[in-house]
Amino acid sequence: MKTHLPIARSDIHVHLTREHIEQLFGKGYELTKWQDLTIPGQFACRETVTVTGRLGSIEGVFVVGPARAYTQVEISFSNGLALGIDPPLRDSGDIEGSPGAVLHGTAGKVVLNKGVIAAKRHIHMHPKDAADFGVQDRQVVKIRVPGDRGLIFDNVTVRVSPENALEMHIDFDEGFAAGVEDFQLVELIR
């Protein structure tokens, strides 16, 4: 049975609908790939937006492509403090009742009335990885991070899909709290 997997930090980023891409960057605009992400088909774009809340703005927030069916802004609680937005802790895609924000691009702005969340810690696995680790989709596990700031994350959700590549995702607050270096190996505890 496998026990170790790579971990990586997600910085603040946005997913956009086709309609919002056009509002922010212009009619018929297509996102341009900057670099591939670990999840097959997902990529960080050259395009960035400014996210604005009640108390402040964060510039240079990267867009993750391709276009999605909903627009979602994933922030840390540190980002939330700077923006004046208190995000709910949610799985990606679960945006009902979440707060909004204003996004600015090179061609215009979008006023969101929902879509800002803090992402729950999770592990992406391909079905083959799930078999290797002896876990199932939606199973909640613990993850041990070694080191001076070592800790054990509780309530880590496993998400299994043929679209996934093996990686745990946390935000920068969690990364700093655990002294994580991106792509270091951490231990799954069932």
Add this chain to the structure above:
Amino acid sequence: MKTHLPIARSDIHVHLTREHIEQLFGKGYELTKWQDLTIPGQFACRETVTVTGRLGSIEGVFVVGPARAYTQVEISFSNGLALGIDPPLRDSGDIEGSPGAVLHGTAGKVVLNKGVIAAKRHIHMHPKDAADFGVQDRQVVKIRVPGDRGLIFDNVTVRVSPENALEMHIDFDEGFAAGVEDFQLVELIR
């Protein structure tokens, strides 16, 4: 045997020598108490400073009084990212070889060539608390935080002194990562 104790987050703050207080706020200047901290004799001051690093500044950083024998700036790694300072993880007072910063006050500035650290997680205990919990000065323990972002902090140092009142201290990165509310109860695991 006791098992639970309160936890609180420390925001970025500075401790100042008498000489640096005068450089920042004027000759013969005395710090003014804003509110007492949990540790007897320590207090947050009305005075604030601006901390500046290679990449940025943070304004409104509170001063903790009274004056100390050394000047120390305690920051989180998130603060370090904004300032362009990479702090070592240290116990309070252990500042040899740490990076410096520039401090600005109302009357002048101080250029530090050392003193910026990220504080190691720790628990302040009075000797009576140490007896109640069955632990000793400098013992390393684990702390369990409950909740949606629950986790177990490893490498938590117990610091026992007759000057102390019972409280665990973490920084804001750690607080956000664990979903901590100040003064909530957490569990000590020996």
